[in-house]
Amino acid sequence: MAKYILGLCTMGNSSAAIFKDGTLIAAVEEERLTRKKNDGAFPFESIKEVLSIANITISDVEQICVYWNRWRFRTRAIETFKKIIKNPKNTLILFERIVDLFFNNSVKNINDGNWKDLFNINQLINKNVGRFSRKISFIDHHLSHQRYAEAMLDWDKFISLSYDGGGEEFSTVLSVVKNGERNVLSRHKWPNSLGHFYSTFTGFLGFKMLEGEYKMMGLAPYGKPKYKNLILEKILLLKPFGKYELNTNVCDYHAALQGIFSSEMKLLFGTPRKNEEKPTKQHINLAASVQAAFEDTLAHILSLAASSQSSIKKLVISGGCALNVTANGKLLSNKMFKQIIIPPAPHDAGCAIGACLAVLDKINYESVRSPYLGRAFSENEIKAAIKDKGLKSIKPLKDDQLISTTASLLAEKKIIAWFQGSAEFGPRALGNRSYLADPRDDKIRDEINKKIKKRELFRPFAPSVTVEDAYRFFSISQDSPFMNIVSGVKSDLVPAITHVDNTARIHTVSKESNFLYHKLITKFGKISRVPVLLNTSFNIQEPIVYTPEDALQTFIKSGVDALVIGPFIIKRSDIPKGVTL
Numbered sequence: 265m266a267k268y269i270l271g272l273c274t275m276g277n278s279s280a281a282i283f284k285d286g287t288l289i290a291a292v293e294e295e296r297l298t299r300k301k302n303d304g305a306f307p308f309e310s311i312k313e314v315l316s317i318a319n320i321t322i323s324d325v326e327q328i329c330v331y332w333n334r335w336r337f338r339t340r341a342i343e344t345f346k347k348i349i350k351n352p353k354n355t356l357i358l359f360e361r362i363v364d365l366f367f368n369n370s371v372k373n374i375n376d377g378n379w380k381d382l383f384n385i386n387q388l389i390n391k392n393v394g395r396f397s398r399k400i401s402f403i404d405h406h407l408s409h410q411r412y413a414e415a416m417l418d419w420d421k422f423i424s425l426s427y428d429g430g431g432e433e434f435s436t437v438l439s440v441v442k443n444g445e446r447n448v449l450s451r452h453k454w455p456n457s458l459g460h461f462y463s464t465f466t467g468f469l470g471f472k473m474l475e476g477e478y479k480m481m482g483l484a485p486y487g488k489p490k491y492k493n494l495i496l497e498k499i500l501l502l503k504p505f506g507k508y509e510l511n512t513n514v515c516d517y518h519a520a521l522q523g524i525f526s527s528e529m530k531l532l533f534g535t536p537r538k539n540e541e542k543p544t545k546q547h548i549n550l551a552a553s554v555q556a557a558f559e560d561t562l563a564h565i566l567s568l569a570a571s572s573q574s575s576i577k578k579l580v581i582s583g584g585c586a587l588n589v590t591a592n593g594k595l596l597s598n599k600m601f602k603q604i605i606i607p608p609a610p611h612d613a614g615c616a617i618g619a620c621l622a623v624l625d626k627i628n629y630e631s632v633r634s635p636y637l638g639r640a641f642s643e644n645e646i647k648a649a650i651k652d653k654g655l656k657s658i659k660p661l662k663d664d665q666l667i668s669t670t671a672s673l674l675a676e677k678k679i680i681a682w683f684q685g686s687a688e689f690g691p692r693a694l695g696n697r698s699y700l701a702d703p704r705d706d707k708i709r710d711e712i713n714k715k716i717k718k719r720e721l722f723r724p725f726a727p728s729v730t731v732e733d734a735y736r737f738f739s740i741s742q743d744s745p746f747m748n749i750v751s752g753v754k755s756d757l758v759p760a761i762t763h764v765d766n767t768a769r770i771h772t773v774s775k776e777s778n779f780l781y782h783k784l785i786t787k788f789g790k791i792s793r794v795p796v797l798l799n800t801s802f803n804i805q806e807p808i809v810y811t812p813e814d815a816l817q818t819f820i821k822s823g824v825d826a827l828v829i830g831p832f833i834i835k836r837s838d839i840p841k842g843v844t845l
Contacts, residue, residue, distance in 0.1 A: 276612030405431030638687025805843030
């Protein structure tokens with residue numbers, strides 16, 4: 265009889281994952297289904313979706329694994345009371361945050377999730393999904409992160425780092441793993457948190473916290489790190505043995521969530537930027553300084569491993585901070601490590617998978633390494649969605665014709681919406697739910713930012729490149745299959761994906777990982793002599809599209825020239841007048 269295990273993540277980037285006899289069948293983030301960006305509510309829709317993909321019901325599940333030890337909140341309670349004693353004026357702010365986490369009814373709700381759900385999982389599932397009365401296991405937060413990330417490659421020995429806003433007690437855990445045996449090198453107690461540090465400055469610079477961190481990272485290369493030393497002197501203090509301390513009197517994450525910043529922070533860095541304001545040179549230099557201080561602290565944390573485990577040159581990174589692709593690239597370029605792996609979903613969503621891995625005896629690791637873990641849609645399902653939208657009947661194409669036509673459109677400077685196969689798991693569009701364009705045309709970048717993505721013009725785009733040609737165009741020393749590493753650009757033939765600092769966030773594509781997408785890039789390369797495509801997520805100020813209906817709706821309201829969905833190519837001229845969303 266098959267053994268099914270369900271993994272859950274809530275309160276962060278909610279998600280669910282389902283394993284059958286050690287093989288990962290499906291994993292989905294809640295936001296893809298609710299269409300609510302960074303949805304942190306209890307993952308009812310994700311649970312239903314992965315059960316549906318596996319063709320089972322909740323009664324078939326033998327065990328549920330949750331990414332958090334719910335009773336381990338002593339450290340957070342003590343540190344919260346310390347903050348109140350040190351700074352009594354923040355009592356109301358902290359109280360509102362506690363209410364938000366436990367009861368979800370405060371004035372400024374951050375993510376719809378609450379801690380109380382962890383104590384009511386049986387009741388919530390019984391009421392909203394179906395009857396469940398079997399075992400529920402609660403797994404350490406950072407171990408969930410690490411186990412998922414460590415499953416990506418078969419390494420006998422490596423360093424494993426998990427760092428984010430914070431787990432039950434710790435914000436950073438550094439381990440060494442040798443032949444399956446794990447030893448912790450260092451733990452950094454919450455609220456000393458690089459994640460909270462970075463998010464607080466994200467808010468100070470006028471971006472939405474817990475969402476806009478990548479915007480600050482994209483802005484940073486335009487400036488100079490003039491405030492880095494000041495930050496490392498006043499806010500992010502480096503201690504012996506790879507430790508660090510965050511001065512929460514100055515850099516208060518919970519106050520920042522409410523839009524409140526300390527008087528000392530304002531004195532040091534000026535007036536916080538409002539969201540609608542154009543960034544000043546001071547703002548841009550501050551972004552550069554925050555990024556530089558983050559990178560220095562990361563190197564400091566890892567210095568303990570470099571000194572005590574000097575023979576180990578392989579590093580696994582997990583946790584929300586692993587999405588800092590610039591810092592990841594710096595670790596490679598400064599040769600602290602020879603190889604680095606970051607999973608497709610290093611943030612909390614990936615913990616739904618990692619929590620299951622922590623209890624499984626036999627694991628099909630190849631299934632865990634794929635980012636294509638959502639639902640795939642049949643030709644008939646796509647055809648029905650096209651018909652329901654009132655679009656003209658489009659004939660399906662064979663793969664070769666589909667690829668040839670799409671590559672020609674791209675070479676003609678057309679912008680393509682690309683919807684194929686199973687939906688990606690994680691925040692990156694990895695060639696199944698993407699906008700694609702010719703990277704040779706620098707003007708196309710501004711066109712996509714302004715007319716289609718409707719986002720800040722300073723934000724860069726990523727390249728997808730075949731693994732065979734990656735080293736011709738980029739100065740990267742390893743594959744980057746999940747678009748989590750920044751590298752230098754060696755060629756001047758790809759200006760549309762080259763950032764102001766001559767870097768790009770690389771996505772290397774192999775035949776084995778995504779045959780159809782690899783074929784498209786290869787065909788475009790034969791036409792253009794550049795086997796690289798500009799690749800950005802298929803969305804407009806929303807989660808990445810998941811269903812054919814999502815894709816058609818977003819295509820209709822976008823300025824994209826054509827939608828390639830399954831075997832069909834729909835051009836903008838194919839949309840009849842009067843067709844609305």
